[in-house]
Amino acid sequence: MSSNPTAAADDVNPLADPEDRPAPPAVFVIFGASGDLTSRKLMPAIERLAVRRLLPPGFAVVGVARTEMTDDDFRERMRELVEKGGGGGPEARHVWDSFVGAFRYVAGDYDDAATFDRLKEVLDELDRERGTAENRLFYLATPPSTFPTVINGLKDRGLSRSSSENAFSRIVIEKPYGHDLQSALELDRVVHEAFDENQVYRIDHYLGKETVQNVLALRFANATYEPIWNRRYVDHIQVTVAESLGVEHRGSFYEQAGALRDIVQNHVMQVLAMTLMEPPVTFDADGIRDEKVKALKAVEILDAEKVKTQVVRAQYTRGWVGGEEVAGYRDEEGVDPHSTTETYVAMKLKVDNWRWAGVPVYVRTGKRLPKRVTEVALQFHKVPHLPFHLKQVEDLEADSLVLRIQPDEGISFRFGAKIPGQAFRIRSVSMDFFYGAAFLEETPDAYERLLLDALSGDATLFIRSDEVQRAWRIVDPLLQAWENDDVPVAKYEAGTWGPREADELLEADGRRWRRP
Numbered sequence: 001m002s003s004n005p006t007a008a009a010d011d012v013n014p015l016a017d018p019e020d021r022p023a024p025p026a027v028f029v030i031f032g033a034s035g036d037l038t039s040r041k042l043m044p045a046i047e048r049l050a051v052r053r054l055l056p057p058g059f060a061v062v063g064v065a066r067t068e069m070t071d072d073d074f075r076e077r078m079r080e081l082v083e084k085g086g087g088g089g090p091e092a093r094h095v096w097d098s099f100v101g102a103f104r105y106v107a108g109d110y111d112d113a114a115t116f117d118r119l120k121e122v123l124d125e126l127d128r129e130r131g132t133a134e135n136r137l138f139y140l141a142t143p144p145s146t147f148p149t150v151i152n153g154l155k156d157r158g159l160s161r162s163s164s165e166n167a168f169s170r171i172v173i174e175k176p177y178g179h180d181l182q183s184a185l186e187l188d189r190v191v192h193e194a195f196d197e198n199q200v201y202r203i204d205h206y207l208g209k210e211t212v213q214n215v216l217a218l219r220f221a222n223a224t225y226e227p228i229w230n231r232r233y234v235d236h237i238q239v240t241v242a243e244s245l246g247v248e249h250r251g252s253f254y255e256q257a258g259a260l261r262d263i264v265q266n267h268v269m270q271v272l273a274m275t276l277m278e279p280p281v282t283f284d285a286d287g288i289r290d291e292k293v294k295a296l297k298a299v300e301i302l303d304a305e306k307v308k309t310q311v312v313r314a315q316y317t318r319g320w321v322g323g324e325e326v327a328g329y330r331d332e333e334g335v336d337p338h339s340t341t342e343t344y345v346a347m348k349l350k351v352d353n354w355r356w357a358g359v360p361v362y363v364r365t366g367k368r369l370p371k372r373v374t375e376v377a378l379q380f381h382k383v384p385h386l387p388f389h390l391k392q393v394e395d396l397e398a399d400s401l402v403l404r405i406q407p408d409e410g411i412s413f414r415f416g417a418k419i420p421g422q423a424f425r426i427r428s429v430s431m432d433f434f435y436g437a438a439f440l441e442e443t444p445d446a447y448e449r450l451l452l453d454a455l456s457g458d459a460t461l462f463i464r465s466d467e468v469q470r471a472w473r474i475v476d477p478l479l480q481a482w483e484n485d486d487v488p489v490a491k492y493e494a495g496t497w498g499p500r501e502a503d504e505l506l507e508a509d510g511r512r513w514r515r516p
């Protein structure tokens with residue numbers, strides 16, 4: 001998380017943090033400019049960065065997609081969606097107006113060489129007219145099937161290489177990065193024929209979340225936690241990524257992905273790596289990513305037998321969520337009525353290293369669970385001896401430390417305390433830290449943070465090639481077993497915490513899932 005050495009601190013804008021540094025001059029090229037991700041995430045992030053004065057005058061945006069639009073149509077469309085998304089206010093409008101003039105649009109198919117010829121012309125014009133200094137950040141907000149075509153198009157036009165030592169050419173690649181290990185390796189081959197690894201920014205928006213980054217702050221900025229962050233004190237770890245939403249309008253996409261590819265291979269593995277990793281020597285891209293890879297390498301690769309006993313896959317059926325009756329997965333639009341795609345996964349993993357030997361990690365994720373919550377919980381060992389009478393211990397659990405990633409971002413420590421009164425009785429209580437209450441600073445959206453990092457050349461919160469490969473190695477055996485139909489698809493009613501089989505997974509070890 002190095003700062004950008006090319007820019008000075010902004011002491012004028014009240015919204016800017018004194019530590020914030022504006023991006024260098026550049027063109028942000030969005031492949032997929034007419035799509036959902038651009039509307040919902042990328043453009044609002046760009047608007048926020050502009051309003052916070054974190055984009056320099058020499059900044060431009062070029063959209064590329066098939067939909068026919070003029071530059072003005074594109075500007076108008078982007079303005080409308082930013083306003084619809086709650087952007088705006090007189091100051092924001094003023095900033096936007098001065099900035100949207102540098103938006104350009106190239107209509108064309110990625111299969112057509114003329115699209116890239118036109119793109120190159122536009123980039124050269126912007127360098128001359130807007131002072132974008134031949135710096136380019138390409139963003140692949142397109143279906144993954146088009147990634148190789150776009151990358152080859154950029155390579156063939158010489159756009160994947162920087163034009164001089166002082167200029168940069170970088171590429172941000174959206175998830176999913178491949179659909180299994182083999183396809184990820186194949187995509188890496190295509191990427192590396194065009195770009196060097198240090199030009200590649202594989203995005204996982206979970207790494208842009210403040211609370212995911214706070215796992216590092218909690219662990220490595222405090223003397224208290226690291227000494228107990230190991231097998232001697234921790235009994236087991238639970239990682240939960242629960243969503244109350246279903247598959248929304250993305251049924252056909254989800255049919256190909258499922259919870260394992262959509263959430264476990266990327267978001268869960270990243271959060272897990274940050275929880276398990278050793279302290280990095282340096283707080284920079286390679287320092288942190290080296291340790292994350294080492295942690296993922298220690299995660300056991302399950303064989304076919306263990307997939308049967310340590311993994312549960314399931315699908316939601318009709319039920320009630322948030323007071324509303326919702327359809328079962330097989331009745332969702334775009335979903336095969338006989339689909340076996342999982343909307344829920346629970347698994348038990350072993351971590352084969354010195355720190356975590358014998359500490360199971362239980363992971364679960366699912367759609368249509370009772371609420372949206374992402375958390376990491378470290379459950380500590382019980383005390384070796386309780387010097388109290390049984391009657392004195394009223395509802396005492398082992399201590400736990402819960403990192404709440406979303407919502408109600410914060411940290412909660414649960415421990416035993418004396419119940420006030422003449423008698424000596426003990427009960428578990430919580431000590432809670434809430435981000436929102438402790439800090440007045442505004443929390444940037446994950447995409448805002450990650451776009452600024454990519455523009456500034458900081459790859460710390462992006463995923464390196466070996467990390468993606470390792471994460472696929474962990475999930476590949478599950479995909480294979482499921483393809484062979486070795487593991488049945490369990491069912492859970494929408495609005496419940498998952499199938500009975502997931503509870504049994506922990507009960508077999510004498511443990512149970514937390515109720516977040």
Ligand code: NDP
Binds near residue numbers: 035064108146
């Ligand atoms: P959409 O289907 O909404 O948009 C796809 C975009 O790609 C459109 O602008 C489309 O242009 C363009 N496109 C597709 N094929 C071509 C082609 N052959 N030539 C030119 N343009 C083409 O997808 P999303 O925005 O939902 O997703 C984009 C990427 O982001 C995917 O990789 C997805 O996995 C990833 N992602 C999306 C998330 C989301 O919430 N949407 C979340 C996380 C990741 P046109 O319509 O004009 O033809």
Ligand code: BG6
Binds near residue numbers: 243262
């Ligand atoms: C995306 C998945 O990567 O993450 C979606 O494709 C999921 O299916 C989303 O809903 C969850 O992100 P967040 O930030 O809402 O937890």
